[in-house]
Amino acid sequence: MSNYNINKGIGRTVEFKGLKAQYLFIFAGGLLGVLILVMIMYMAGANSYLCLFIGAGGASLIVWQTFALNGKYGEHGLMKVRP
Template sequence: METITFNINKGIGRTVEFRGLKAQYLFIFAGGLLSILILTMILYMAGVHSYACLFIGGGGASLIIWQTFRLNGKYGEHGLMKLGAKSRHPKYIICRKPVRRYLQLTPKKQAS
């Protein structure tokens, strides 16, 4: 009788990675390239010179690729989320009540 062996998927729980780009950078990369493609097609259909369309498309795509890999290298896998959370975090907490109000004991309600 033959035994059947199955390979175990070792990638469960890991983040998605493609050529060094991790997590949210893949979405930025794909969305940016798709938007540059659509922009180039719209410009071409609007009658802009084809060399200008190629220059805008190639320049925009190379800028998107360069910036995405730069952000990935600078901030890492969860860096953009941490950077966004830092901007929403208050620098200090304002408390306008007097301190003695916090120190007062309040009587408990009696059960009737």
């Protein structure tokens, strides 16, 4: 007989490595934006070391700020702080 696992997470918020709710969208969108910026710069003929520096710096900044916001405001706090 087959054994099926039951999803016990129904109704919970989505979480990935501690990031919850809207922070996942900020995280993914920021990293995607940095990737597109680096690709455009590289195709435009910018120095590859400059592209590498901006890509690594931008990605590090996005990761750091997203986890800082998640830790400071919590799951729904960012929506309350926004004007």
